[in-house]
Amino acid sequence: PVAGCTSVIGYIPGAPPPALAVRSSPGSRQIQLWHFILELLQKEEFRHVIAWQQGEYGEFVIKDPDEVARLWGRRKCKPQMNYDKLSRALRYYYNKRILHKTKGKRFTYKFDFSHLLLLLWDPRSLCRPPGMPSQRL
């Protein structure tokens, strides 16, 4: 809960682990891919398309890459979206330490929640002078 932050992450009590809820603040800019991924992961209706992997915390499997790409393309109004392009966007998250690949496991990635939470709850934002923008994801 950082003032001026675009994203809000919260723990869902009682939900099966790993449980994280993300929503975008109203009037915020365009949805980001990792928001969208977490959004799908949250909803039971997409369990057959994308789902958390039991065992490794934050690890998820894209069970239907074509469908995830189609849903992402629909959200962004990019009808030409496919898994090749979507996965390139996911690969850009490696350097940002938002995601990394689970090597050897097909269509399997893992959220770096420890780093993500540090980015979102940046302590610097708590002692930020007025007018100075917070770090945005």
Add this chain to the structure above:
DNA sequence: GACGGAATTT
């Protein structure tokens, strides 16, 4: 499939 450079788009 997975990776990452490069040019381009929004």
Add this chain to the structure above:
DNA sequence: AAATTCCGTC
């Protein structure tokens, strides 16, 4: 800045 598009390489 965060993808999107395209593509050569392994």
